[in-house]
Amino acid sequence: MFKAKRVLALAAALMMCGMTAACGNSGTTGDTSGGNDGEKTKLVFWNGSYKTVDDTGTIATEDLIFNQTIKEFEEANNCEIEVVDQTADNLYTLFRSSGVAKNGPDIAFLWAGSFTNDYREFIEPLDSYFTDEELAEFPNLDLCRAEFKPEGDLLGIPTDVSTVNLFYNKDAYEQAGLPRDAYFETIDELKDACAKLSAAGITPFAMIDGNGYASAWNVGATAATLYGPEGIFDLLPGNEDLTGEKFTKAVTEWVEFGKEIVENGWANEDWLTTTAEDVFMPLYTGEAAMRFGGSWDCWNLYTELGDSVGTMPIPSYNTSDEYSGYIVGQIANNLVVTNYSKNKELAVEFVKACTSEDFYLQRYEQEGQLPGKVGIDMSSVEDVNPLLADCYALFSENKNVIGFDSVTSADAGAEFYRQVPQMIAGNISIEEGLKLIQEKNVAVGATETEE
Amino acid sequence: MAEPAASKGRYYRMRRRWGKIFVAPAVVFLLAFMLIPIVSVFVLSFTSWDGMSTIDFVGASNFTNIFADKNFWQVIKNNFIFMFIGTPVWTITPLVVAALLYSGIKGAGFFRSTFLFPTVLATSVLGIVFKSFFGLNGPMNALFKSLGLDFLAINWLGSGTTSIPLIIMIINWAGFGSATLIFLAGMSSIDPSVYESALLDGAGWWTRFFKITLPMIFNVTMFVIILNVIASFTSLFNYVFTMTNGGPGYETTVMEYLVYLKAFRSNQFGYACALSVILFVVVMVISTVLQSFNKRRDWMD
Numbered sequence: 001m002f003k004a005k006r007v008l009a010l011a012a013a014l015m016m017c018g019m020t021a022a023c024g025n026s027g028t029t030g031d032t033s034g035g036n037d038g039e040k041t042k043l044v045f046w047n048g049s050y051k052t053v054d055d056t057g058t059i060a061t062e063d064l065i066f067n068q069t070i071k072e073f074e075e076a077n078n079c080e081i082e083v084v085d086q087t088a089d090n091l092y093t094l095f096r097s098s099g100v101a102k103n104g105p106d107i108a109f110l111w112a113g114s115f116t117n118d119y120r121e122f123i124e125p126l127d128s129y130f131t132d133e134e135l136a137e138f139p140n141l142d143l144c145r146a147e148f149k150p151e152g153d154l155l156g157i158p159t160d161v162s163t164v165n166l167f168y169n170k171d172a173y174e175q176a177g178l179p180r181d182a183y184f185e186t187i188d189e190l191k192d193a194c195a196k197l198s199a200a201g202i203t204p205f206a207m208i209d210g211n212g213y214a215s216a217w218n219v220g221a222t223a224a225t226l227y228g229p230e231g232i233f234d235l236l237p238g239n240e241d242l243t244g245e246k247f248t249k250a251v252t253e254w255v256e257f258g259k260e261i262v263e264n265g266w267a268n269e270d271w272l273t274t275t276a277e278d279v280f281m282p283l284y285t286g287e288a289a290m291r292f293g294g295s296w297d298c299w300n301l302y303t304e305l306g307d308s309v310g311t312m313p314i315p316s317y318n319t320s321d322e323y324s325g326y327i328v329g330q331i332a333n334n335l336v337v338t339n340y341s342k343n344k345e346l347a348v349e350f351v352k353a354c355t356s357e358d359f360y361l362q363r364y365e366q367e368g369q370l371p372g373k374v375g376i377d378m379s380s381v382e383d384v385n386p387l388l389a390d391c392y393a394l395f396s397e398n399k400n401v402i403g404f405d406s407v408t409s410a411d412a413g414a415e416f417y418r419q420v421p422q423m424i425a426g427n428i429s430i431e432e433g434l435k436l437i438q439e440k441n442v443a444v445g446a447t448e449t450e451e
Numbered sequence: 452m453a454e455p456a457a458s459k460g461r462y463y464r465m466r467r468r469w470g471k472i473f474v475a476p477a478v479v480f481l482l483a484f485m486l487i488p489i490v491s492v493f494v495l496s497f498t499s500w501d502g503m504s505t506i507d508f509v510g511a512s513n514f515t516n517i518f519a520d521k522n523f524w525q526v527i528k529n530n531f532i533f534m535f536i537g538t539p540v541w542t543i544t545p546l547v548v549a550a551l552l553y554s555g556i557k558g559a560g561f562f563r564s565t566f567l568f569p570t571v572l573a574t575s576v577l578g579i580v581f582k583s584f585f586g587l588n589g590p591m592n593a594l595f596k597s598l599g600l601d602f603l604a605i606n607w608l609g610s611g612t613t614s615i616p617l618i619i620m621i622i623n624w625a626g627f628g629s630a631t632l633i634f635l636a637g638m639s640s641i642d643p644s645v646y647e648s649a650l651l652d653g654a655g656w657w658t659r660f661f662k663i664t665l666p667m668i669f670n671v672t673m674f675v676i677i678l679n680v681i682a683s684f685t686s687l688f689n690y691v692f693t694m695t696n697g698g699p700g701y702e703t704t705v706m707e708y709l710v711y712l713k714a715f716r717s718n719q720f721g722y723a724c725a726l727s728v729i730l731f732v733v734v735m736v737i738s739t740v741l742q743s744f745n746k747r748r749d750w751m752d
Contacts, residue, residue, distance in 0.1 A: 100503060118718055119503065270609060410716060414716050414717060421699060
């Protein structure tokens with residue numbers, strides 16, 4: 001009997017050990033591999049956006065530019081690239097966890113700005129891997145630098161840029177007696193258009209602000225003309241108080257317009273709470289005329305509306321502002337190399353392959369993403385999406401200001417998204433809301449920038 | 452012949468030793484995956500940490516910042532609204548249903564199984580489905596309009612005043628099946644002779660329910676109430692996340708969701724841990740108070 005008990009106890013102990021070992025087995029996906037898989041070095045790439053499968057059914061998988069680039073790079077460097085598709089919801093939590101464990105990707109596709117800067121602890125500075133001539137091909141890289149300082153380490157290489165725009169249905173405009181190729185310079189002109197659209201029985205805006213993005217884009221636009229490309233960094237945590245005169249003015253201008261939109265019935269009833277894309281259906285059918293958005297929307301909008309969709313920058317709230325005419329335009333995403341990668345140089349070479357002019361052009365054509373470099377001749381692209389061409393032209397005017405929520409702390413940004421729609425709804429005053437936002441504009445875990 | 456005392460003691464000592472050996476794996480598991488993380492949360496609540504870089508000890512400043520944050524009081528108020536409104540709903544509904552099933556209505560067996568179906572559905576799926584149902588242009592509003600009830604065709608998720616009761620109703624729909632089973636189990640333990648005696652004395656259904664059933668399942672009822680109170684603080688995340696994202700503003704944000712926001716959206720792990728400690732204390736205090744009502748004499752004696 002005692003022997004049986006010993007056997008059972010041993011079996012139980014072995015089972016526990018086996019379970020613990022199985023839990024600790026990290027598997028192969030997402031591993032940083034410095035070892036050899038046979039003769040080949042392996043790079044792990046966490047992909048947040050590049051198409052690896054074409055959902056339109058018009059482009060063969062092997063013809064997608066990212067897949068082509070991988071194949072060519074693997075052949076040229078005798079290596080293997082493992083692509084792990086990550087959704088935005090998971091990516092940053094996983095990136096943090098893998099960074100702590102030093103067991104993650106070699107290269108990752110991250111949103112530029114705070115979403116990269118906050119994880120600089122795990123990112124390899126790239127300054128030494130690029131020449132000044134190479135870096136000059138990119139727009140202002142401060143957003144990709146540690147703490148957004150010109151002297152900060154370069155953390156990422158841009159994959160694409162974005163602009164914030166107002167899109168409109170040309171047919172709805174025509175129905176209301178407005179020009180098909182409209183361009184409003186001021187908010188007052190936009191308000192006049194809203195009145196005409198409303199009189200014609202068309203809802204001026206198909207708008208979602210349940211997630212605070214419409215507010216963020218508009219306040220970004222007002223802040224751009226007040227702060228300009230250098231001054232916007234005054235909103236970094238620890239610098240300017242968000243309850244100060246300038247930022248209050250930026251927010252007030254949008255909130256007052258937002259209240260006018262609500263009071264006049266110029267937007268869908270559930271604009272304050274919905275985040276669903278299906279609220280844009282009236283825009284496609286012509287029941288609604290406009291929506292706030294960005295260059296990332298061009299692909300879908302053009303697919304739905306074709307030449308019946310037009311775009312313009314968000315009109316100026318105040319033409320006497322110092323930087324009137326400036327728009328929200330910035331690096332949208334960037335590629336980073338982890339500092340725990342065992343193949344940093346090879347990883348950087350792959351980053352360079354994914355940021356070549358040819359790659360940008362083909363990605364522009366296939367995915368509708370604006371190139372991350374300036375001065376690229378888009379005329380070589382056949383059947384260019386005219387919306388995208390307009391956005392890139394706007395960006396190329398070089399009157400771009402980073403969105404304010406890319407420089408404030410993540411907490412302050414999150415608080416902004418919640419409070420500003422509430423200000424429009426009248427549930428909180430502007431002063432009170434900004435006070436709550438400012439309380440959150442604190443850097444967490446900031447480290448010293450290397451001199 | 453009686454065993455010598457010495458060998459009896461040795462036998463029990465060996466039994467205890469083998470018992471400890473057999474429970475050791477489970478204890479190790481509990482220590483590693485429950486106790487250590489719990490203690491870590493308590494320790495981290497006194498730090499400023501972004502989950503990546505160095506951990507800085509900041510004393511009680513996380514707690515003072517939390518109590519000074521206006522949003523926190525809105526959030527804790529939301530949890531108490533869920534508790535005071537949700538708990539009675541989540542308790543009375545399954546109690547009534549269990550009483551009906553126990554009284555032997557036709558089809559009781561069928562209903563007993565059917566009522567359990569919502570319990571097996573993932574709460575996040577429920578949240579997404581009901582969010583669509585009760586959207587401004589969703590099927591429920593379309594139904595209300597078709598019935599001439601236009602005043603009900605509102606933006607149900609547009610404010611905390613309507614979305615909190617909606618979430619309570621959805622949780623009730625999803626969870627009353629399992630609570631019904633708990634009540635049925637309690638009712639099944641009542642000696643049928645008590646009901647027979649009451650029937651002989653001319654007691655009607657209501658009298659039997661209030662004078663016999665309810666008192667005799669008091670402990671079970673308190674158990675369900677305590678579970679529901681705890682759920683009003685710890686089981687709302689999926690619904691809030693999928694249906695309202697805590698908005699508009701903070702009108703439907705609850706403590707769990709705030710912990711998630713602070714930890715994973717704002718990279719403030721120390722602050723989030725402090726919120727978790729506060730949540731733990733609140734639930735512990737309320738549960739302890741409720742448990743004190745549960746001390747009563749055994750009616751079966």
